[in-house]
Amino acid sequence: MTTKLSLANLREIARTASVPAYERGSLAAGIVHFGVGNFHRAHQAVYLDDLFNLGLDHDWAIIGAGVLPSDAAMRDKLAGQDFLTTVVEQDNNRSGARVTGAMIGYLAPGNATATIAQLSDPAIRIVSLTITEGGYFIDPASGVFDPTHPAIAADAANPGDPKTVFGLILAGLKARREKGIPPYTVMSCDNIPGNGEVTHAAVSGLARLSDPALADWIDANVAFPNGMVDRITPATGPREIGIAADDYGIDDAWPVFCEEFKQWVLEDHFPQGRPALEKAGVQFVPDVAPYEHMKIRILNGGHAAIAYPAALLDIHFVHEAMEDADIRAFLAKLERDEIIPVIPPVPDTDLNDYYALIERRFSNPKIADTIPRLAQDGSNRQPKFILPSTADRLSRGEDVVGLSLVSALWCHYLAGTTDSGKDIAFNDPNIDRIRAAATAARDEPLAFLDMKDIFGAVGTSELFRQRFADALRSLQQKGTRATLQRYLEGRLAN
Template sequence: MTTDKVAMRDKAVPLSLGTLDDLPETVVRPNYDRKSLSAGIVHFGVGNFHRAHQGVYLDALMNDGRDHNWAVIGASVMPGDARVRDLLMKQDWLGSVTAQSATGSDARVTGVMIDYLPPADSAAILATLEHPEIRIVSLTVTEGGYFVDADTGLFDDQHPAIQADVSNFDSPSTVFGLIVRALRTRRNEGHQAFTVMSCDNLPHNGVVTRRAVVGLAQLIEPALAMWIDAHSSFPNGMVDRIAPATGDRERSLVVDKIGIGDAAPVFCEDYLQWVLEDKFVDGRPRLEEVGVQFVDDVTPFETMKIRILNGGHALIAYPAGLLDIEGSGEAMAHPLIRGFLDKVELEEILPIVPPVPDTNLEDYYKIILSRFSNPHVVDTIRRLCLDGSNRQPKFIVPSIVDRTTNRQRVEGLALASALWCRYCFGKTESGAIIEPNDPSWDHLVERAHAARTDPGAWLGMRDIYGELAHVMLFKKPFTQALDALWAEGTESVLQRYLDGTLFALPDHSHR
């Protein structure tokens, strides 16, 4: 370690309420008295995204002297979150968020979270949710945390965790069990219901959340389900900010570059967006004053983001994973991967994204290219490859369905699916083992091995592809692409896709 870094570490200010005035002058810090805050929100899932997104918006609002009655109480149903809770408790629930652009960074300390309930403590969580001052319950529980049946796309009321809550409703263990139990108490005591606001990255997240809450309530008491459906609300929202996981690199950076001793720092990109339907049953913070866009229908915005940005992540992730590339920046610097991204986005995805109010899609895509290439926001390729069985049906398959329905070509999207299949074989092109990276990893590996000689084995996953296995506009280029990946390797296939020869040659697969 250099002398300068040692000196910086010695000067780093340990984060707490008592040291806010000692922070470096460049760091934005709460200018509100924490004693002036009262809780209005319980948030499940106090991870990096929540702290870099909702937490930053609320902090900016409170720094403007507004809405001090909308502070956040953190919650979690995951016992493993106790470690992060302990770290934040030692810092008086304060946390640093450093937004990084290609040319610089801006750090702030947020103070909107005033408590964090012990994870998986059902009694403590219920007592808080039942209190009338809680008017919003917000969620970042990951895309896969909503108990959606893979076959129907609806709430899976037979899931073992849901059935366990039904059997033990006085002490539920899922987020939705806790919400329903608290709403029953509030109804019985004559209190107002609260708004349930998903901040997860899935289409129509409010609709999905309503199905989970009302669906579970239906199993408990049909009249309760009707009351919740009528008296609570579930706004759809589109959220956007890249906030990679915190590791040793980030813990060192916050000390060496910012001068803050934060045991759980968050680093994120400088881009920030939140589009939200204005459907709240008991008030809300005035978030429009700090940049949140309130709309009647969030659908066009979420479709744009999910297909262009999240679909774009999938396009770079799997070829990069096969080539042993570890970070998103390195993937974007690879000319074949960058060329693949551009060609598929511009020729197959953007042309079928429905119009978005006050938005130019090509300009939006240019912003995404800049974000993906940000050298200071290092998203790991492994994270971008994570949970493909849940993400592919949301981020890639809808574009394939729309194009094939209109008899439009899908060679690039078919190649993207083939790259995912090849990744799930479980070995990179160098022979390195790909460790399990999906809740259904064993099943995917089995399918990918079968698909090496029978691509239909992969397309036969109806929960992913539906009827696409029988659509020749997709099936034929998928088969050609997968065969070529095994015969030639990723770089050769990408090059031939870009120069127009991959799908121009006859299909000799005889399938």
């Protein structure tokens, strides 16, 4: 028998899961968050829930905000359970469920007027985002904001009825400026190097298209702190909904499953104040860049590295990929030989120990993270997670055999079938264009590197082009496993 997740049923649910120690009625909104997906509910919302459970900062609750039509389904599910979420944390040796109550409302997508009104409320002092790496309207190769994107151009032409996240944020800032209300801090929680700077470029860049004076005011007055976030959080499906019901007796329309580990490193730049997140485990530092480089290149880069060989070998779960001796050894060699050596030092951190932690986290069978999740959106993830390491090594005159193999594996995956002949289902906003380039690479490997918006200057390097072509031909002629073994034996570059 299951119990429907709701405020009224928390006493019953407390028999099998931790529930908020605070009264939900004591909370008041201080944050509007765009992008209420699984990661946000397993990360930022959990830190705030921990803080509220300490009896602190109850005026910093979250109002969710939808932008895309698909956000309506999440809003409806959460509204039907009083915006509560079941979070199931799963370590190798322990599992446990908790109910979080840090969210107290959710603005429906498509209602710009209501969203701007909420953003204009003086009580809102932080606007945060988890909109994925591809949601920032930046050129993949250069990382520079693209003011010509059709969605940005549309918001610039009609700033009073914005459709994008940045158009809504800008409209809220404009309304506050006109009313004499201090601006909120804009805080990105996405896996992008310099995510605060990237967000600043998007908001200010959009403003400059229609109101340069407003852009100048934003540059002078609005804070965009950089941050590094980390917690492996798979997608929710029938399996997760079933476990929440069967193991914990909770009828949750969209529970979140995640690993026990979590990390959040932030620059302390919040002019209008912030919750005391350090009391919930957030690390505040003067410069988050070293932590970003470490996490994005070792963890996210590691995910990107194993995604395509695992997919090509018909492996579905990440922990199963780590059980494959060739994939595990490939990842370890790539990280230790090519990625870790070009990462700047991180305060009080041994990068080899950090990689050992990542290896253990990837191997956690309880998480059931999937290879299809890691393989999606490669046109946005490769330029952010893999190619920066490639560029750094090339600039130092160092070889890129393993990193070139990662790019070749992505290209070979885009050909459309696994090594056993099964069709591959793709999830990438640029799939038609990148598949066309991958198809052309069957006859001319270097055709794939002509996508300058993805590969940039890396694609023009003669060494990279040679290594990529050799790796792709090996994949085409010998297959994925044999190519991994050639790399491990030091024969791929011969």
